Amino acid sequence: MKYVIIGNATAAIGTVEGIRSVDKYGEIVLISSEPHFTYGRPLISYLLLGKTTEEKMNYRPLDFYETNHVTAMLGRTVTSIDKNIKAVILENGEKVSYDKLAICTGSRPFVPPMEGLDTVERQTPFMTLDDAHRLAELLGEQKDKDVLIIGAGLIGLKCAEGILHLSKSLTIVDMAPRILPNVLDEYGSSFLQRYLEDLGMKFYLSDSVARFSTPNHAIFQSGMELDFDVLVVAVGVRPNTSLAEEIGCEVNRGILVNTHSATTVPGVYAAGDCTVSHDIAADTDRILAILPNAYQQGEAAGVNMAGGDKVFDQAFPMNASGFLGLHMITAGSYDGEAFITTTENSYKKLVVRDNKLVGFILIGDVDRGGIYTSLIRDQVPLDTIDFDLIRQHPQLMAFAKAERAKKLAQPH
Amino acid sequence: MKRVYVNEKWCLGCHLCEYNCAFANSGVDDMVKALKGKTIAPRIRVEESDSINFAVSCRHCDNPLCVKGCISGALSIQDGVISIDSDKCVGCYTCVLSCPYGCISTSEAGAVQKCELCTKNADGIPQCVAGCPNNAIVFEER
Ligand SMILES: Cc1cc2nc3c(=O)[nH]c(=O)nc-3n(C[C@H](O)[C@H](O)[C@H](O)COP(=O)(O)OP(=O)(O)OC[C@H]3O[C@@H](n4cnc5c(N)ncnc54)[C@H](O)[C@@H]3O)c2cc1C
Numbered sequence A: 001m002k003y004v005i006i007g008n009a010t011a012a013i014g015t016v017e018g019i020r021s022v023d024k025y026g027e028i029v030l031i032s033s034e035p036h037f038t039y040g041r042p043l044i045s046y047l048l049l050g051k052t053t054e055e056k057m058n059y060r061p062l063d064f065y066e067t068n069h070v071t072a073m074l075g076r077t078v079t080s081i082d083k084n085i086k087a088v089i090l091e092n093g094e095k096v097s098y099d100k101l102a103i104c105t106g107s108r109p110f111v112p113p114m115e116g117l118d119t120v121e122r123q124t125p126f127m128t129l130d131d132a133h134r135l136a137e138l139l140g141e142q143k144d145k146d147v148l149i150i151g152a153g154l155i156g157l158k159c160a161e162g163i164l165h166l167s168k169s170l171t172i173v174d175m176a177p178r179i180l181p182n183v184l185d186e187y188g189s190s191f192l193q194r195y196l197e198d199l200g201m202k203f204y205l206s207d208s209v210a211r212f213s214t215p216n217h218a219i220f221q222s223g224m225e226l227d228f229d230v231l232v233v234a235v236g237v238r239p240n241t242s243l244a245e246e247i248g249c250e251v252n253r254g255i256l257v258n259t260h261s262a263t264t265v266p267g268v269y270a271a272g273d274c275t276v277s278h279d280i281a282a283d284t285d286r287i288l289a290i291l292p293n294a295y296q297q298g299e300a301a302g303v304n305m306a307g308g309d310k311v312f313d314q315a316f317p318m319n320a321s322g323f324l325g326l327h328m329i330t331a332g333s334y335d336g337e338a339f340i341t342t343t344e345n346s347y348k349k350l351v352v353r354d355n356k357l358v359g360f361i362l363i364g365d366v367d368r369g370g371i372y373t374s375l376i377r378d379q380v381p382l383d384t385i386d387f388d389l390i391r392q393h394p395q396l397m398a399f400a401k402a403e404r405a406k407k408l409a410q411p412h
Numbered sequence B: 001m002k003r004v005y006v007n008e009k010w011c012l013g014c015h016l017c018e019y020n021c022a023f024a025n026s027g028v029d030d031m032v033k034a035l036k037g038k039t040i041a042p043r044i045r046v047e048e049s050d051s052i053n054f055a056v057s058c059r060h061c062d063n064p065l066c067v068k069g070c071i072s073g074a075l076s077i078q079d080g081v082i083s084i085d086s087d088k089c090v091g092c093y094t095c096v097l098s099c100p101y102g103c104i105s106t107s108e109a110g111a112v113q114k115c116e117l118c119t120k121n122a123d124g125i126p127q128c129v130a131g132c133p134n135n136a137i138v139f140e141e142r
């Protein structure tokens, strides 16, 4: 059996580990445009922040490809797939044949049309290690650059966290009326915004850049004008679906996969940010561009490609998105009855619908929050636990005795 | 594989396991020096109520969601033991968000902490179990 994997990030590594849990000997070829050894993509902001170094960013031990007998073709791009001869075709025309194919192509930055954007020389997206290098170079070490970030989503804010200490000033603009709208509710957004403003970030919300004029001047829809030295465009991401689409895989924004990570084309699997998942908390299909999801979809793809049977059907949004000392974990959907506790330094919201916990936000105190996540994941009926108790703190005491014994007196 | 299992009906709620854990992981030879006057951050924690107590530490899951969600590769499976490389951890808390049992603890130092079955300090003999006066936690194959 010969497996080909397109991509070299979390979904691809999950696929390798999934395959090897079933098939120790089949040939694996992994092809990726990025030339680097597999690295944790979310670490690029921690790199700029100084919380990690490039030497420590490897997502797996440095002998990973050898230990797993993977031929890694790094710095190579798949330009098309020929499903009749079962081969992927690379940028130089080279063909690599496969028996089973995994598409783990992730996403790319989305750049909306903005007049004059192409005249801005010192700009970068913030998606890859190379982007982080370029940004560091643009900023230099003098702390003398005024920075403009377009986008107050996770990537824009993570970038801001990483470079605040390297910037003279840091301004973030977003069309949405509040920051991190996909992760937080209104209260959470304003809580975080205040925290980040106190650290020196400036926000312009419900606004956007109408046009850029040279040199390095932005004119906003609201009429506001701003000079900057460095621009980061972090408006959003789009899934890389074209390879899959061209061979007839069904695509609806992302590649459609079933709970076995199989696409609608036999022998072709897909995982990670390029796919659509079924979100069990909101009971809808959507793109869940988060790392834990990418890994588990990839792992299921790998196991099933190798002839095993693995289902991944527990997808839902979850983010640990702390910023500069403020810890924060969130999961699920916020549509339902809310139970809220606030203190000066913390915010906690649990959301209940149909006798189930469907979402939560913990800001400040995140201790043992994964117990709440498990209530969402396992769709635990709340009348089977002591909800009043677990509302105070996440704890196993709230489960019935037999359930506790399952958790603590049995292997998992 | 041997893991730590809980007999909740025998737990006295004495918290000795927490102290023994903090000591075993302190890297200091003397228990008094290691713990006196310090807020301890043990990797095992006792839950208490009026009628029942029990100690919770990492289950060393066969399907470790903490490892699968770790953004840096700091968490890994080493011969069945779920281990942490503190040097690689960036303190993002995705593992805190992922662990169904609340077994990853945060620490001031930045990196998270978790039970590694004393593989890095006491030759793989979990000190919480060794010091439990009532067999309320045991280290065995199940
Ligand atoms: C700054 C930042 C911070 C983030 N923080 C978090 C976080 O805290 N928590 C979290 O859960 N998620 C976070 N994410 C999201 C997380 O990084 C993604 O969910 C995860 O990387 C998805 O993995 P993937 O394997 O699906 O795709 P990707 O990581 O996008 O990787 C896809 C790979 O495929 C390669 N590729 C694409 N097309 C081709 C082709 N045609 N030929 C060859 N190779 C190709 C690309 O070069 C790339 O290496 C963050 C993302 C960013 C950018």
Ligand code: SF4
Pocket (backbone or CB within 6 Å): B057, B058, B059, B060, B061, B063, B064, B065, B066, B067, B082, B098, B099, B100, B101, B102, B103, B104, B114
């Ligand atoms: S930390 Fe939690 S998820 Fe990870 S192995 Fe231990 S019990 Fe399982």
Ligand code: SF4
Pocket (backbone or CB within 6 Å): B069, B070, B071, B072, B073, B074, B075, B084, B088, B089, B090, B091, B092, B093, B094, B095, B096, B111, B112
């Ligand atoms: S806090 Fe550390 S161990 Fe936990 S997920 Fe983040 S990097 Fe991994």
